[in-house]
Amino acid sequence: MENNIPAHVGIIMDGNGRWAKQRGLVRTQGHLEGLKAAKRIVKAASESGIKYLTLYAFSTENWKRAEEEVGFIMGLVKQYLRAEFDFSRQNRIRVRHAGDFSGLPPDIQKEISDSIADTAGFDGMQVILAINYGGRDEIIRAVRKFTAANKAGENISEQDICAYLDNPDVPDPDMIIRSAGEYRTSNFLLWESAYSEMYISDKLWPDWDKEDLAAAIANFQKRERRYGGIATR
Ligand code: IPE
Ligand code: IPE
Ligand code: MG
Secondary structure (H helix, E strand, C coil), X not given: CCCCCCCEEEEECCCXXXXXXXXXXXXXXXXXXXXXXXXXXXXXXXXXCCXXXXXXXXXXXXXXXXXXXXXXXXXXXXXXXXXXXXXXXXXXXXXXXXXXXXXXXXXXXXXXXXXXXXXXXXXXXXXXXXXXXXXXXXXXXXXXXXXXXXXXXXXXXXHHHHXXXXXXXXXXXXXXXXXXXXXXXXXXXXXXXXXXXXXXXXCCHHHCCHHHHHHHHHHHHCCCCCCCCCCCC
């Protein structure tokens, strides 16, 4: 079943806090376990032939959380990027970023840019880290970039917006996965997910393993994508 593997999968990695709470642990412990799950899923995705994996790690709304939790998550991002370079090199994984880069703390910016530069030549799976990402924010920034480059916007087209999104060369996600059972997008890839297949699992993110990704892919393979057209089978 090498064919019909979704080329681009986006994941809303949710449920770290609930995972910790269930065990009487602090929320940050849940994020630490969530990072381990992210590593397992990156490996599994790369082995399954997925070409692009977008991981929603921190939203433009997540700044509302306690300073301690925000700082901990930023620290984990740094740790992930540093510690994973060998894995990226061995698996030819290219790291990219989606979101408002300028709104991130300078040390995180540096870590992200270094990883992007260090892995730029790798031709394996691309891991797009959505950090300080909001779908509405991405669209607003795209329109601003378009108007800055083209002045008048009266005739702005779908293609124009696409051209100014954060990673214009990346195809739209074929499937969006959300862990921890919440039926909403929480501002993830609003523009790009117009025809993405949604897969929602009750399993909390820190419990995710390669079998869960395999189940999501198998479910995707049974879907019929019509794009507003008429069934062909
Ligand atoms: C997802 O887990 C991670 C981030 C949003 C950074 P949560 O921290 O949202 O976990 P819950 O939803 O409280 O369980
Ligand atoms: C979405 O989860 C953001 C990330 C997974 C990074 P949230 O936990 O922030 O979403 P809501 O608040 O439940 O909608
Ligand atoms: Mg949550």
